[in-house]
Amino acid sequence: MHADVTAVTRRESGFEVTLSDGRVTRARRLLVTTGLVDELPDVPGLRARWGRDVLHCPYCHGWEVRDRAIGVLASGPMSVHQALLFRQWSADVTFFTHTAPAPAAEQAEQLVARGVRVVDGEVTAVEIVDDRLTGVRLSNGGTIAREALVVAPRMVARAGFLAALGLRAVEHPAGVGEHIPADATGRTDVPGVWVAGNVTDPAAQVGAAAAAGAAAAAQINADLVAEETRRAVDAYRERFPARSQARVPEPVEGDPRCGV
Ligand SMILES: Cc1cc2nc3c(=O)[nH]c(=O)nc-3n(C[C@H](O)[C@H](O)[C@H](O)COP(=O)(O)OP(=O)(O)OC[C@H]3O[C@@H](n4cnc5c(N)ncnc54)[C@H](O)[C@@H]3O)c2cc1C
Structure with a gap:
């Protein structure tokens, strides 16, 4: 989808993303890679x-x-x-x-x-x-x-639309501008939101920014797998409480109800 993101709102199942052309799309997780503004x-x-x-x-x-x-x-x-x-x-x-x-x-x-x-x-x-x-x-x-x-531009994360989620750019420790803080995998303090590239790391060049995006994407995938597995286990326990209590799950081969 080619358009600017103008707003992001949290919904029960994830996020609603509003675009500059009026379209609204949904996502279970967000990876924000909107870079920075060089203030000259x-x-x-x-x-x-x-x-x-x-x-x-x-x-x-x-x-x-x-x-x-x-x-x-x-x-x-x-x-x-x-x-x-x-x-x-x-x-x-x-x-x-x-x-x-x-x-x-x-x-x-x-x-x-x-x-x-x-x-x-x-x-x-x-x-x-x-x-x-x-x-x-x-x-x-x-x-x-x-x-x-x-010159040394002041580098400011381009992520104003994240404020609605409680995620704001803060001063970078090197004093070079403002960034969205995240852990080494790009995970922010707001559940479900990852960042990669210059929006979090103003020193990242193209190679580092691309690598961070790939690493964050893998983390998001793992997070979705964990969520889907949790849901499947919950559904399994509801359907087969006796087996679940015994903690001896039996394979349900070819049972479409279990999604296998
Ligand atoms: C003058 C200059 C020269 C450089 N030369 C080199 C070089 O030779 N080699 C090198 O490795 N690096 C170079 N860099 C650094 C390089 O530009 C960055 O490392 C790289 O662009 C970071 O990638 P990024 O994806 O994090 O951000 P960006 O490349 O800035 O990408 C952010 C993208 O998000 C989009 N976006 C922003 N806001 C929104 C929104 N609200 N909705 C939707 N989309 C949005 C933007 O349009 C943009 O396409 C240079 C930087 C500058 C300023």
């Missing part, structure tokens, strides 16, 4: 370059910007780490403190030791020429030439 730093011109020459991840984009003039905008708790990661790809990395406090002494020493230049002052705009990022403008009026700018 509010710098004029920056948003339009996202995923092109405004970047965040060295594993996604590092090769494309190797040996280029890279800027890193201090915009999150991992920004110094980002600068050190991108330093693996280029000897020309500049760290812009922007609106963040200056790096702590230990981090400042790391940046200097790795040859990363630190520039103070707010970045007020991204310079674009011929559809390419050419630099960043500073509040003192100066411009520093750069070919790529690394």
